[in-house]
Amino acid sequence: MISQQKPLIESLKDQQEIFGDLLFEEIQTKSATDLPEETISMKSSKKIEVELNNNLFQEDFQSAKSLKELDSLIHDCQKCALGKTRNKFVFGVGNPNATAMLIGEAPGADEDAQGEPFVGRAGKLLNDILKALDMKREEVYIANILKCRPPNNRDPLPSEEDTCKPHLLKQIELIKPKIILCLGRVAANALLGKKLSLTDLRENIYDLDGIKVFATYHPAALLRNPHWKRGCWEDFKKFKKLYDELSVN
Ligand code: URA
Numbered sequence: 021m022i023s024q025q026k027p028l029i030e031s032l033k034d035q036q037e038i039f040g041d042l043l044f045e046e047i048q049t050k051s052a053t054d055l056p057e058e059t060i061s062m063k064s065s066k067k068i069e070v071e072l073n074n075n076l077f078q079e080d081f082q083s084a085k086s087l088k089e090l091d092s093l094i095h096d097c098q099k100c101a102l103g104k105t106r107n108k109f110v111f112g113v114g115n116p117n118a119t120a121m122l123i124g125e126a127p128g129a130d131e132d133a134q135g136e137p138f139v140g141r142a143g144k145l146l147n148d149i150l151k152a153l154d155m156k157r158e159e160v161y162i163a164n165i166l167k168c169r170p171p172n173n174r175d176p177l178p179s180e181e182d183t184c185k186p187h188l189l190k191q192i193e194l195i196k197p198k199i200i201l202c203l204g205r206v207a208a209n210a211l212l213g214k215k216l217s218l219t220d221l222r223e224n225i226y227d228l229d230g231i232k233v234f235a236t237y238h239p240a241a242l243l244r245n246p247h248w249k250r251g252c253w254e255d256f257k258k259f260k261k262l263y264d265e266l267s268v269n
Contacts, residue, residue: 030244069227070212079186087116087194090187094167100183102168108135112163112191119267120159120259121197122146123188125206125238126166126176137162142239146203149239149252153260161195163188165210181210192231198266200231201259204238222255232266234259 084090095109110127113136122138130140138146147157166176166184176184188211192200202208205218212226212233221235236255237248 067227068224070214070233081187081190084190084194087112087191090190090194094187097167097187100168100180102166102170102180105171106168107132110135110137110164110167110169112161113137114157114161115159116161116195118159118161118195119198120263121161121163121192121195121200122203123200123207123211124162124164124203125210126164126173127169128173128240129169131164132169137164138239141243145239145243149256153256155260155263161191161197163191165207175206176210185210197231199259199263200228200233201256202233202235204241205235207238208233208235222251232262 081090081093084093091111095111097103097109106127108127108131110131114121124137127137128140128142130143131137137143146162150157150160165188166180167187168184170176170180200211202211202221205216205221208218208221209215212221212228214221218235218237226233234255236259237252242248242252
């Protein structure tokens with residue numbers, strides 16, 4: 021029974037990954053035949069401005085002058101209940117002066133054990149995608165919305181996102197990337213302060229205080245739904261093209 025339930029739950033989670041809270045609305049208002057096309061087509065991107073406001077959070081770590089200092093100020097964090105259940109605080113990894121940041125949702129079991137983002141199966145797929153684009157994991161900076169693993173890999177709670185997001189915004193302030201790629205709907209909505217489906221998120225390029233922000237599929241969702249790889253590859257190519265343009269300027 022349990023072994024049958026697991027794929028069903030994961031498949032529903034994947035549907036939610038694409039459609040978000042609109043899942044049932046979309047299914048009720050659209051005919052079955054026009055759904056798939058709409059979910060995979062890449063319309064020309066709109067540009068949308070979003071404000072990056074970290075001033076509301078006047079905390080000690082705001083004075084950090086480097087990622088190392090920031091890490092030392094926050095890695096014992098106990099501001100939410102995940103501080104009690106984590107094994108390792110997963111700060112982030114990569115080039116402190118990166119032009120591009122990749123942002124995921126939260127550490128999973130492998131990341132929680134090793135203290136580094138995207139080191140499990142999804143991370144290996146991410147490394148392969150970067151390699152196919154002629155990019156190295158070390159040239160970008162990789163971080164998550166949450167720095168601690170939610171038990172059983174459940175979605176982050178809104179309160180956990182609100183508590184942890186200032187840490188990520190401070191990382192962004194120190195790294196000063198020109199471009200950010202959000203991996204998955206949860207990461208993109210949390211960063212941009214939106215509640216959109218991944219379909220909608222993928223259609224736009226957001227402007228976060230001058231930083232270009234894109235969204236694509238979460239690599240873990242691709243492992244379960246290989247037919248999403250094509251759309252993901254298109255997103256990554258778009259990201260790489262802009263990355264190359266911004267890297268020379
Ligand atoms: N999934 C994420 O969103 N982040 C990780 O670090 C690993 C898996």
